[in-house]
Amino acid sequence: MDEEAVSSLPLPDAFRNFLIENGLDPSIYITNDSIPRYIRLKPGCEAHLEDIEGEIKCKLEKVAWLPCFYSLPPQIQIARSKAYQEGKIYGIDAASGAAVSALNITSGDHVLDLCAAPGAKLCMILDLLGNSGSVTGVDVARHRLAACRTMLQKYALGDRCRLFVADGTTFSLIPIRVHSVSKSCESSLEEKVDAYKEWTSRRPWKERKKAAKARESAASPLLGIQNPELMFYGRHSGVVGLSRSELYQTVLGNEVLHCGYDKVLVDAECTHDGSIRHIKKFENWGWKTLQRRVLNAERTDDLTILQLLLLTNGFRLLKVGGSLVYSTCSLTVAQNEDVVEQFLLQNASAELLGIDAAKNWPCKSGQIPNTLRFDPLTSQTSGLFVAKFAKLSI
Numbered sequence: 557m558d559e560e561a562v563s564s565l566p567l568p569d570a571f572r573n574f575l576i577e578n579g580l581d582p583s584i585y586i587t588n589d590s591i592p593r594y595i596r597l598k599p600g601c602e603a604h605l606e607d608i609e610g611e612i613k614c615k616l617e618k619v620a621w622l623p624c625f626y627s628l629p630p631q632i633q634i635a636r637s638k639a640y641q642e643g644k645i646y647g648i649d650a651a652s653g654a655a656v657s658a659l660n661i662t663s664g665d666h667v668l669d670l671c672a673a674p675g676a677k678l679c680m681i682l683d684l685l686g687n688s689g690s691v692t693g694v695d696v697a698r699h700r701l702a703a704c705r706t707m708l709q710k711y712a713l714g715d716r717c718r719l720f721v722a723d724g725t726t727f728s729l730i731p732i733r734v735h736s737v738s739k740s741c742e743s744s745l746e747e748k749v750d751a752y753k754e755w756t757s758r759r760p761w762k763e764r765k766k767a768a769k770a771r772e773s774a775a776s777p778l779l780g781i782q783n784p785e786l787m788f789y790g791r792h793s794g795v796v797g798l799s800r801s802e803l804y805q806t807v808l809g810n811e812v813l814h815c816g817y818d819k820v821l822v823d824a825e826c827t828h829d830g831s832i833r834h835i836k837k838f839e840n841w842g843w844k845t846l847q848r849r850v851l852n853a854e855r856t857d858d859l860t861i862l863q864l865l866l867l868t869n870g871f872r873l874l875k876v877g878g879s880l881v882y883s884t885c886s887l888t889v890a891q892n893e894d895v896v897e898q899f900l901l902q903n904a905s906a907e908l909l910g911i912d913a914a915k916n917w918p919c920k921s922g923q924i925p926n927t928l929r930f931d932p933l934t935s936q937t938s939g940l941f942v943a944k945f946a947k948l949s950i
């Protein structure tokens with residue numbers, strides 16, 4: 557694409573310069589306004605498809621390469637529809653759906669979602685698990701995780717989920733199956749006094765005060781590392797009946813190799829440059845804010861450090877034989893292939909895997925074989941980078 561055509565794209569200068577500095581071709585965003593919206597139909601709701609189409613007054617096109625996904629024109633609003641309000645459909649980009657599919661979730665898996673909020677991928681993972689396994693969602697941003705909790709409740713998907721406000725680079729809790737093995741022999745009656753009861757949003761004042769106090773002290777660096785804040789847990793998440801010490805039990809050294817998660821998703825914080833819908837929000841907030849808060853070179857250097865730390869900690873919590881998907885909605889090499897390369901250099905037990913299902917996916921290979929890149933022009937989706945790793949025993 558020649559320079560004139562690039563400069564006529566409806567993109568802010570700061571963003572266009574960022575793309576050029578990172579060797580990205582701005583022409584991939586040319587189809588911007590025609591990229592469809594995607595929804596995922598909750599399993600079991602297929603019979604309602606015609607009613608849903610009637611409600612939103614448009615035909616839903618089945619996405620041939622991704623089960624349960626449908627596309628619709630970008631201008632169609634679904635938020636007011638009954639199907640959306642009743643949780644029969646939820647919005648999730650098809651590339652995000654592919655990242656979750658790459659995890660190959662199977663019945664009974666214990667899954668860790670290390671950057672979970674606002675929670676579209678978490679919902680899909682829970683959908684895929686049905687009445688088995690568990691999901692642990694972690695996010696450092698309390699308000700975003702609160703939105704995630706609301707989403708789980710709306711779609712009635714939270715039964716096997718627990719949510720923690722925590723830093724994913726240091727989060728250390730393993731899936732609850734380990735606690736359930738040890739709890740009968742190790743817990744004293746005294747500990748059981750503070751056993752978790754069924755979760756309710758209407759917690760007594762005394763309990764809320766205690767939680768707020770714990771949060772306050774967690775903010776004070778002088779008082780050392782605090783337990784992550786448990787923000788939500790479903791009835792079958794394994795939390796109900798545990799004492800605090802059982803919930804916050806961590807494992808030592810190599811134990812995690814056997815007791816860790818079966819699957820881990822690290823959908824890392826990034827510059828979001830693959831998602832023009834996200835970038836365009838800065839039209840209202842001011843392009844200067846985009847430059848300062850998102851595209852700033854110093855901040856992106858910090859981001860790549862954070863991404864590597866998140867990937868490393870997610871992998872640490874994976875059991876041997878388990879698999880991890882790393883994704884970002886950035887298309888820069890620095891936040892993707894470079895992070896993957898660094899990670900592989902530092903982790904001899906990590907193997908970069910091919911993604912079988914991807915043979916039919918409308919995406920390109922990344923700069924490292926086996927990694928994938930979705931972009932708006934090639935894929936008719938938001939931009940997304942996906943890499944999958946296995947944990948070997950060494």
Ligand SMILES: C[S@@+](CC[C@H](N)C(=O)[O-])C[C@H]1O[C@@H](n2cnc3c(N)ncnc32)[C@H](O)[C@@H]1O
Pocket residue numbers: 652670671672673674675676677678694695696697700722723724725823824825826862885
């Ligand atoms: C790309 S978004 C995740 C989107 C989410 N997976 C979904 O599908 O809706 C990245 C998330 O990482 C979170 N985050 C940033 N730094 C983090 C950290 N150190 N630990 C855990 N989460 C972090 C952000 O708050 C943000 O919610």
